[in-house]
Amino acid sequence: MSFKDPIQRDGLRARFWERVPLKNLTPKEWEALCDGCGKCCLNKLEDEDTQEVALTRVACRLLDDQTCRCAQYDIRLQFVPECVQLSPKTLPNIAYWMPETCAYRLLHEGKALYDWHPLISGDPQSVHDAGVSVQGWTVPEFEVPEEDWEDHIIDEPKG
Numbered sequence: 001m002s003f004k005d006p007i008q009r010d011g012l013r014a015r016f017w018e019r020v021p022l023k024n025l026t027p028k029e030w031e032a033l034c035d036g037c038g039k040c041c042l043n044k045l046e047d048e049d050t051q052e053v054a055l056t057r058v059a060c061r062l063l064d065d066q067t068c069r070c071a072q073y074d075i076r077l078q079f080v081p082e083c084v085q086l087s088p089k090t091l092p093n094i095a096y097w098m099p100e101t102c103a104y105r106l107l108h109e110g111k112a113l114y115d116w117h118p119l120i121s122g123d124p125q126s127v128h129d130a131g132v133s134v135q136g137w138t139v140p141e142f143e144v145p146e147e148d149w150e151d152h153i154i155d156e157p158k159g
Helices: 027-032 074-081 089-096 103-108 146-152
Strands: 040-045 053-059
Touching: 027 053, 074 089, 074 146
Parallel strands: none
Antiparallel strands: 040 053
8 A cells, every 4th residue: 555655755965864963953854754654653551660661552543554644643732632742852751652663762772774764765655565564453542441451562563
């Protein structure tokens, strides 16, 4: 299933993610780091003592699990006030909570992007073809009571 990538990746500085600190990225470059996997929209369970984060297959009610995009991204906070707004300023405090394959987390931790990342592959479909996205296998949060989320814990797809 191919679709139009909502992220504009044209006109970016060559391999900016390898040369420019996250805090110095342009807004367009920052947005281009998103690989479109949709894993950030999975509900997570966090152990308060260890801060270990477990992903569930229970997705935010706004996630379109075919495109792996938020159906209301620009106005998502009106519907999901607790949605995390990722920025260079907030990243240091929440990087541990982001998926292990997330470009923002990887770069924050000094790691390289995966070959399937659209900035590397040149194709927004590559994240889905690599089996890293949530495409087609999530359950909307309104179908699963929060007390049952533990029954839906998954291992993160890493391709």
